[in-house]
Every structure is written in C-alpha cells, then in structure tokens.
Amino acid sequence: MEFWRHAVRMAACPADVVTWPRQTNQSAVSVCAEVREAGVLRVSIAIMLLWIVSGSLLLFGSFDVWYFLRATWMVIKSWFQGPVRDVLAEQVVHGRVFLHDLDFMCHMNNARYLRECDFARYAYCTRNGLFLAARALDASMLIGATTIRYRRSLAFGEAFELRTRIVAWDEKSFYLEQRFVSKTDGFVSAVMLCRQNVIRGNPQRILDHLCKRKVDCPEISEDLQHWIRFISASSQALRAESGLDDKTK
Structure with a gap:
C-alpha cells in the first residue's frame, strides 16, 4: 500500500523520488513509466478509432x-x-x-x-x-x-x-x-x-x-412491341427537341 502511495506522489511530484531508497525509487520510476505507456497506448487507440469512425462516416456519406x-x-x-x-x-x-x-x-x-x-x-x-x-x-x-x-x-x-x-x-x-x-x-x-x-x-x-x-x-409480345415503339418515339422527339439530325441516331 505504501508503495502505491509513493507511486502516486511520484507522478504528482517526481522530485520526491530522491527522498526514497534507491530500490524503491527504481520501482516507482518503473511503475510511472508503465502508467505513462498505458496512457499513450490508450490515446493512440482512441485516435485510431476516431480516424476509423470519421473515415467510415465520410465513406458512407459520399458513396452508396x-x-x-x-x-x-x-x-x-x-x-x-x-x-x-x-x-x-x-x-x-x-x-x-x-x-x-x-x-x-x-x-x-x-x-x-x-x-x-x-x-x-x-x-x-x-x-x-x-x-x-x-x-x-x-x-x-x-x-x-x-x-x-x-x-x-x-x-x-x-x-x-x-x-x-x-x-x-x-x-x-x-x-x-x-x-x-x-x-x-x-x-x-x-x-x-x-x-x-x-x-x-x-x-x-x-x-x-x-x-x-x-x-x-x-416472339416479341404485343406489350413489348408497344414499349419498344414508345422508346423509339421518345428518342426521336428528344432528338428533334435538341436539334439533332438523323445522322446521330
């Protein structure tokens, strides 16, 4: 328990480390480094997840x-x-x-x-x-x-x-x-x-x-024949409206 209290004190004020025996000092520094590494890892994971979420939102918002x-x-x-x-x-x-x-x-x-x-x-x-x-x-x-x-x-x-x-x-x-x-x-x-x-x-x-x-x-059914003629008539009307001649058909 005393060791963890010292670790917290060391994180708050690293200068306190010099007042402890060398062995305890080294252990506290090691714990502090591990805590810092864990914090850096958490931040890195959070940033990576943020990029993934942002990229997914951009992708789904831009493409079907x-x-x-x-x-x-x-x-x-x-x-x-x-x-x-x-x-x-x-x-x-x-x-x-x-x-x-x-x-x-x-x-x-x-x-x-x-x-x-x-x-x-x-x-x-x-x-x-x-x-x-x-x-x-x-x-x-x-x-x-x-x-x-x-x-x-x-x-x-x-x-x-x-x-x-x-x-x-x-x-x-x-x-x-x-x-x-x-x-x-x-x-x-x-x-x-x-x-x-x-x-x-x-x-x-x-x-x-x-x-x-x-x-x-x-054999082409009657309704399909009507539909094909409708497409042809629509195409001709649009070409005439656009001023295109028969050569572009």
Missing part, C-alpha cells in the same frame, strides 16, 4: 456503400451456386421487405424495387454467363430504359420472389422482364421491363458465343 457490398455479394453468391445452362431460363432471387425498404406509407419504397432488380440482374447475368461472354467479346451492357408497373404494395416483413428472364433482343439490346411475386398468395405485385443496351457488340453475337450455336429470338 451498401449497394456495392450487396452487388458484390450477389455476384460471389451466384458464382458459387453454379451456372444455368439455359440462357433464356427464368431465374429466381428470394427477398423480404425490411425496415430500410419502407417509406412513409410503411410499405416497400418505390425506388427499392428498381434497386432489387439491379441485384437480381447481377445474379442472372452471372449464372447464365452473359457477363463473361460479353467480356470475352470486349462488349459491355448498360441499362437504356426501364418501365415498372406497381400492382400491389409489398408490406413490411413480406417475402417475395424476384423472377428475371430475357424475353427478346434486337440488334442493339436485350429486353428483360422482372416480376415481384408475393410468396403469400403468388400475386404479381410489380412487373418491370428493362432494355439492356450492348456497347461494342450485339446481343446475337454474345448469345452465339455463349451457347456455341445459333439462338433464335422468342
């Missing part, structure tokens, strides 16, 4: 970190699930409505549907090989248009299936359909059409390379 993490996870997960040999086969991703999906009406936010469709397409194109085939041909795919129809809201905690399939293609783009199907009663809560443009290539070449044979395009 969860989007990139989720997309990466979907690709890795789909890779280990194994390939789907039929490139036109429908694929299913399972989901559920969580708290971060809700809006003020306490059902799934409209924007979340499009986000979930993004993740489902990552999984779809990974498992059927479209990503690798496009990369092998030095091509890339970008979203050119989407139209979604909401038929019934998905409530908090409700489980659903997101079904994705290629419904057609032309010389420039793939056309995909994605459906949100409630697991409660099988009702199609929302359906989205997506035009996925192919850059530096064309869909037919990608499919032929992937399947090692000629792949015939399915």
Whole structure:
C-alpha cells in the first residue's frame, strides 16, 4: 500500500523520488513509466478509432456503400451456386421487405424495387454467363430504359420472389422482364421491363458465343412491341427537341 502511495506522489511530484531508497525509487520510476505507456497506448487507440469512425462516416456519406457490398455479394453468391445452362431460363432471387425498404406509407419504397432488380440482374447475368461472354467479346451492357408497373404494395416483413428472364433482343439490346411475386398468395405485385443496351457488340453475337450455336429470338409480345415503339418515339422527339439530325441516331 505504501508503495502505491509513493507511486502516486511520484507522478504528482517526481522530485520526491530522491527522498526514497534507491530500490524503491527504481520501482516507482518503473511503475510511472508503465502508467505513462498505458496512457499513450490508450490515446493512440482512441485516435485510431476516431480516424476509423470519421473515415467510415465520410465513406458512407459520399458513396452508396451498401449497394456495392450487396452487388458484390450477389455476384460471389451466384458464382458459387453454379451456372444455368439455359440462357433464356427464368431465374429466381428470394427477398423480404425490411425496415430500410419502407417509406412513409410503411410499405416497400418505390425506388427499392428498381434497386432489387439491379441485384437480381447481377445474379442472372452471372449464372447464365452473359457477363463473361460479353467480356470475352470486349462488349459491355448498360441499362437504356426501364418501365415498372406497381400492382400491389409489398408490406413490411413480406417475402417475395424476384423472377428475371430475357424475353427478346434486337440488334442493339436485350429486353428483360422482372416480376415481384408475393410468396403469400403468388400475386404479381410489380412487373418491370428493362432494355439492356450492348456497347461494342450485339446481343446475337454474345448469345452465339455463349451457347456455341445459333439462338433464335422468342416472339416479341404485343406489350413489348408497344414499349419498344414508345422508346423509339421518345428518342426521336428528344432528338428533334435538341436539334439533332438523323445522322446521330
């Protein structure tokens, strides 16, 4: 007990050390050094944690970190699930409505549907090989248009299936359909059409390379034909509004 009292006195007034025997003096100095080292260590850890927290806040405030993490996870997960040999086969991703999906009406936010469709397409194109085939041909795919129809809201905690399939293609783009199907009663809560443009290539070449044979395009449904014509009409109207001539089409 007397030793610790002396250690405290020494920390407060190091000059008191000279009044103690040499052995006690050395022990007290050693304890003081250890206390100081522990204090420095605590300060270093606190500073490091502060930098980590500050960096995380800056990162999450500047980027949609969860989007990139989720997309990466979907690709890795789909890779280990194994390939789907039929490139036109429908694929299913399972989901559920969580708290971060809700809006003020306490059902799934409209924007979340499009986000979930993004993740489902990552999984779809990974498992059927479209990503690798496009990369092998030095091509890339970008979203050119989407139209979604909401038929019934998905409530908090409700489980659903997101079904994705290629419904057609032309010389420039793939056309995909994605459906949100409630697991409660099988009702199609929302359906989205997506035009996925192919850059530096064309869909037919990608499919032929992937399947090692000629792949015939399915018959284009009436509603899809209307949607394609709508996109074309909108594009022409915007070009005319911008003063662009037909050569830039």
